[in-house]
Amino acid sequence: MKKKGDNSMVKEKKQFTDYFTDFAQKWVPDSYVIALVLTIVAFILALLFTSSGPLDTVIAWGNGFWTLLAFSMQMSLIVITGYALATTPVCTRLISSVCSKPNSPTAVYIYVVLLSSVGFYLNWGFGLVFAALICKNLAVQAERKHILIDYRYLCGAAWTPFFIWHMGLSGSAPLLVATADHFMVKEIGVIPISMTIFHPYNLILTILSVIAILILFGFILQPKDKTKMISISQWNPELANITAPVMPKKKDIKTPSEWVTYTPWCSYVIGCMFLVYLGYHFFVLGKSLDINVLNFLFLTLIIWLYGSPAALLQAVKASTPAAWGVILQFPFYAGIYGIMKYTGLVDTIASWVIAFSNETTFPAIAAILTGIISYFIPSGGSKWVIEAPFLIPAGQALGIPDAQTVIAYMFGGDLTALVQPFFAVPFMAVCGLEFKDFVGYSFVAFIVLGILMVVGLTVIPFAI
DSSP states (O other): OHHHHHHHHHHHHHHHHHHHHHHHHHHOOOHHHHHHHHHHHHHHHHHHHSSOOHHHHHHHHHHHHTTTHHHHHHHHHHHHHHHHHHTSHHHHHHHHHHHTOOOSHHHHHHHHHHHHHHHHHHOHHHHHHHHHHHHHHHHHHHHHTTOOOOHHHHHHHHHGGGGGGGGTTTOHHHHHHTSTTOTTHHHHOOOOGGGTTTSHHHHHHHHHHHHHHHHIIIIISOOOOGGGOOOHHHHOGGGGOOSOOOOOOOOOOOSHHHHHHHSSHHHHHHHHHHHHHHHIIIIISOOOOOHHHHHHHHHHHHHHHHOSHHHHHHHHHHHGGGGHHHHHHHHHHHHHHHHHHHTSHHHHHHHHHHTTOOTTTHHHHHHHHHHHHHTTOOOHHHHHHHHHHHHHHHHHHTTOOHHHHHHHHHHHHTTGGGSOOTTHHHHHHHHTOOGGGTHHHHHHHHHHHHHHHHHHHHHSOOOO
16 A cells, blocks of 8 residues: 555656646747747736836837847857857866766756756856756766656756856856946945855855755656656757767868968967966956956867867857857847836836835845846846846835845846746757746746745845
8 A cells, every 4th residue: 555655646746747847838939939928018018007108118129129239149159159168079078077977867867956056156157058068968878878867857957056146156246236336336335245145145045045956856856757758869869969079180281271270370379368368357457257258268268179270160160050049039138128127117016016025024025026027137237237226225224234135136036037038048059959848847946946035035144
């Protein structure tokens, strides 16, 4: 009887996770279509809850449509250079070595959560590509060892740690308020990262979040029905090719142009210039890592690791198709940003939520508000510019330390990313699947982490 009861529980768990996955497969459209639907939703909300008319809302949408062009280019380069870096022979061997360790399904899932968490904590842009490539490599190695795993579930486990990126070393809001000339310096002064990123309030809740993700994907949500599991080669045989790009064959050099193209000397000269500038940036100016410097660093590495311009060009051409989703979809999210900002919709939503706040509940409510807004304006940096002018005064009026308000924003900023594909576009492109293929699993994590976030921000004391 006991054994039969255990089988019943396993079946119940399988049905629970399958419910969300099946729902996503049936109802969640392509990520581009989601961007279109969200545009329509934002348009309707602006008409209902602001004084803007249809023409005003369209104008606001158009005014915002191209505001993320620079960010789109940065993200495209993150994907292209990050992919090219991760597929160099050196990095391919390193990733393969690390991913060869797990020898059971549970170990594979735990590995992908831990490694992805490290990548996202270090830098969100690097983590996007790193997590995807780790995911693919683990899937291939598992199949070679005859370890039965579900590739879609593995991708969900790899994507979910994206939740912690804003709490890590590349968090937009904490890095911005730590700079001497940020736009809110008169209201809050300069807040060092020791009061945000490295504050126990943030560190404790970040560690608890990673532990929760590990438990969820390592044990609770694991697929049980072997007939529904799909390996990476079953999903797409081309994805199972994780070898480094084929390097150009040695060429019999006959002309000066061929010498420049097929030998590394020109690349090494330019590579030295890259190294000098990076040294100047970090050690002379004392500046930190940002997305532009990250792309600069990636370019430096691939120039040196590929050597000849011919080899680098071949690798970049192979990685460029992964950026198509970023190029197409980001302008639509910028248009949504325009609707939210220029019609005043963001202020309307904020006033509703803040009206219910008090000293105890404000951090959690601020995080929830940020999560709601991030569904329409996913970019952490631009969203902070919109929210800070009303979040900071509201927190100050309730006696909340400014650093605590910033941390609350950090946690709410990317919880929604688990159910919204804006930042997942590069990850999906590298993994070779759609958001609906794994959002059923990340949605469960969204609920659990949301509860943990609300309870943690409310219960954990903030000691200055």
